[in-house]
Amino acid sequence: MKRVALWLVSEVGEGEAFTKEALREAFPGVSQVDRRMRDLRDFGWLIATNREDDGLDSHEQRFVKRGDPVWEPGRATRRSGTTAIGAGRRREVIEQDGRMCRSCGITPGNPYADTDEAAQLDIARRKVLKPDGTKVTELITECKRCRIGGKELVADLGRVLSEAAALSSIEREVLSGWMEADERQFGRLEQLWSDYRSLPEESRAHLRKQLGLG
Ligand SMILES: [Zn+2]
Numbered sequence: 258m259k260r261v262a263l264w265l266v267s268e269v270g271e272g273e274a275f276t277k278e279a280l281r282e283a284f285p286g287v288s289q290v291d292r293r294m295r296d297l298r299d300f301g302w303l304i305a306t307n308r309e310d311d312g313l314d315s316h317e318q319r320f321v322k323r324g325d326p327v328w329e330p331g332r333a334t335r336r337s338g339t340t341a342i343g344a345g346r347r348r349e350v351i352e353q354d355g356r357m358c359r360s361c362g363i364t365p366g367n368p369y370a371d372t373d374e375a376a377q378l379d380i381a382r383r384k385v386l387k388p389d390g391t392k393v394t395e396l397i398t399e400c401k402r403c404r405i406g407g408k409e410l411v412a413d414l415g416r417v418l419s420e421a422a423a424l425s426s427i428e429r430e431v432l433s434g435w436m437e438a439d440e441r442q443f444g445r446l447e448q449l450w451s452d453y454r455s456l457p458e459e460s461r462a463h464l465r466k467q468l469g470l471g
Contacts, residue, residue, distance in 0.1 A: 258293045259328040260284065262302070265294075265320045274312070274319045294318075299341065300325040300333070308377065309405045321405065342380050342396065349379055353458040354398035359454065363400050371413060376400045383457050395457035 264283050269275045277291065284290045301324025307313040310362060327333040331376045342350075356378070357364045364377040381399040386392055424432065453464060465471070 258279040258296050261293045262327050269320045274317050277316050300327050347380055348395045351398050358400035359397050360399050379404050385460050395459050397457040
């Protein structure tokens with residue numbers, strides 16, 4: 258894994274694409290070199306496939322961003338809480354999260370609004386600041402795009418215009434108010450709802466319990 262990390266940095270370069278063949282040729286005789294590369298993701302390395310990046314062929318990947326310097330002594334040891342997530346735990350988290358991305362709300366297999374690309378769910382680690390001031394890491398379901406982040410979206414003005422034209426007069430009034438202020442003032446409830454929706458399940462359960470829900 259350390260050698261793969263160094264190869265990405267020195268031979269490929271951040272932002273550049275590479276083929277699976279090039280990876281295998283760089284490490285002749287090393288078995289499961291693809292897997293070693295995937296392991297880097299646990300250390301914050303972003304490596305996109307053609308599922309996350311339209312500009313890639315199926316045999317290509319892109320080195321998006323480097324993560325922890327795993328080649329430094331002690332850095333390749335998984336931090337507590339960042340051990341690989343087993344398949345059972347993974348299913349459990351996705352189930353608890355209602356089988357949807359908790360950041361953008363998309364459900365698996367559905368295409369993103371601007372592409373034909375179908376969403377796939379993944380598990381992310383969210384840092385949660387507990388009421389007592391301690392910081393913990395909890396698991397949350399996110400789609401691969403939200404996890405990898407930063408993918409450029411294509412704005413669809415036609416769709417926005419036709420949806421705006423279909424607003425009722427009261428909706429139009431609310432929207433116009435936000436536009437004039439160039440700001441959407443979230444109501445307290447909306448803000449809390451949005452905060453609740455983006456908490457990991459353990460934390461959502463904590464809040465439900467506080468409100469006397471099951
Ligand atoms: Zn998402």
